[in-house]
Amino acid sequence: NPETPAVPPQKMHCSVMAYDVIKQAAAHYKGISPEDFEDQIIVCECARVSLGTIKEVIKLNDLHSVEEITQYTKAGAFCKSCIKPGGHEKRDYYLVDILAETRAEMDREKLKNTMKSDVAFDEMTVVGQLKAVESVLDAEIRPMLHNDGGDLEVIDIQKAEGAAIDVYIRYLGACSGCSSGSGATLYAIETILQEELSPNIRVMPV
Structure with missing residues (x-):
């Protein structure tokens, strides 16, 4: 069924974790640092989820809400201070802002592709x-x-x-x-x- 995801949403965070491990291994194999292989700014310290991973998951799965980000990556599932400003710990990056910025990037890319054709x-x-x-x-x-x-x-x-x-x-x-x-x-x-x-x-x- 094309409407059924290959990986159930409740298990998606497992595949994301595995994906991160694969990227680390690929970076080691290529002889470069993981920072060069992918943006490794950590957004969620509790789940150790990077900015690059969050943006990539949003784009790959066409996510529209912070709840979906948490479901897929576990970012924001624990102390919740990375979800939005006002939590118990100030952060440089918040999921609400990352989501808005990434969706805007996706819209711009979609527009450019439309204009090209x-x-x-x-x-x-x-x-x-x-x-x-x-x-x-x-x-x-x-x-x-x-x-x-x-x-x-x-x-x-x-x-x-x-x-x-x-x-x-x-x-x-x-x-x-x-x-x-x-x-x-x-x-x-x-x-x-x-x-x-x-x-x-x-x-x-x-």
């Missing part, structure tokens, strides 16, 4: 351009705005003079009326859209 942004219909812009905003812009209690919405996309494509946006929440909306924040949004989609994009706040 589709027509160029400048040649898309307005509907296609809107979907592409929204995908980039969801993956790279909105998480940052949400951290500050803000958001934005796309009002319209129009072809302008020459090759320019104007993306009209409206700031919401804490971003509405913020001076950065016409400065650093606007520059960041425009730069990311230009890098990901088209250098002809101009972002116009309304």
Whole structure:
């Protein structure tokens, strides 16, 4: 049954542990340090689970929650201080942040793969351009705005003079009326859209 995982979730942490041992052995065989073979920053001291392992497990199994990370790796199953800020011990890395960052990386990679196989942004219909812009905003812009209690919405996309494509946006929440909306924040949004989609994009706040 293709819907049934090869390894039951309740046993997945065992396979992850074995996977770590295999990586250690492979690093030794290649004559390199494990740190060079994989990122070995330890996120969960209790279960000795590394940052690299957590990110890889999230990507391989398309995980969406901290509970799933714990189920697959045992990270966060014991003292729980690595799950989120506010635990009994301050950590450099937390599972909630790693999950959010890794999911964003996955979304960016998915978007890039989609863009490679589709027509160029400048040649898309307005509907296609809107979907592409929204995908980039969801993956790279909105998480940052949400951290500050803000958001934005796309009002319209129009072809302008020459090759320019104007993306009209409206700031919401804490971003509405913020001076950065016409400065650093606007520059960041425009730069990311230009890098990901088209250098002809101009972002116009309304």
